[in-house]
Amino acid sequence: MEETNDRRINRTRVALKRAFIELILDKGYDAITIMDIAQRADYNRGTFYKHYTDKDDLLMAIREEILDGLSEALLSPYEGLKRVDAKQIYPSTLKVLQHIEHHKDSFIALLSVKKDFFYDIFQRLRNAMTQDMHIVIEEMDDKMDYDIMLSYRMSAFVGVVMYWVETGFKYSATYIAEQVLIQVNQSLDYIEFR
Known part of the structure; x- marks a missing residue:
């Protein structure tokens, strides 16, 4: 019953x-x-x-459901694993993007009401990465601040999501995930000025 x-x-x-x-x-x-x-x-x-209680309460319930789904999508492909090679982050990237794609109407609606929703996404993903995983970086001569590095990477990812939403989801989640992986694993050679 x-x-x-x-x-x-x-x-x-x-x-x-x-x-x-x-x-x-x-x-x-x-x-x-x-x-x-x-x-x-x-x-x-x-x-x-x-x-x-009111439409604000309903909006917040939708927001929390979406954000909880992002955290779950980020971590679920690695359940039971102790570590994964950085070049193998495709499964979680794809799951996060598929979650967004599956709920694209909710994302568009939330963004139309709550302009700082992208910041909520950034915070939720950064918190999940801080609490539930740790990125190990190869030794370098320059000392890299972990929190700044994590914020930089999450900002870049959320920027890609923003672009994807702004273009009306013109690419598939798979294509965006592939592009994110290329960006993460590619280093810059130099910059030319015109």
Whole structure:
């Protein structure tokens, strides 16, 4: 009985989230009412309020779900492993990008409402990399600050994601993952001036 209730709750929440995302994309966040969300999801206002206090609460639930999925995608390909060669980061990069691609409407909607959502992505990925893994860098003459290096790499990755979103997801997650891997493993030779 409890499992049936859990499935019903999940189904209702998914329908409310989907309706909300569609409405944000159709008419913008500010124009949306609770009644709009409930009607689009084919529920009544009372059902909405059983699950969320207001549309901000629903927006934050969608945001957290997306960000939690990013953290999970980053780490899941390496479950049970102690280490992986840096040139073998393709699986996690691809999973993160597939998560974004799968939820692209949610990403676009969140970005239209919360302009600093890219910073949320940056923070979540950097925190996951700080808490759950450590990048080992070959010895160099110059002392590299780990936190600066990690921030630099995460900023570059989020910049690629920003570009991907701005271009309307014109490339596949696979193509973007391949390009990220090329960038990570490529060093610059020199810069020419025109």
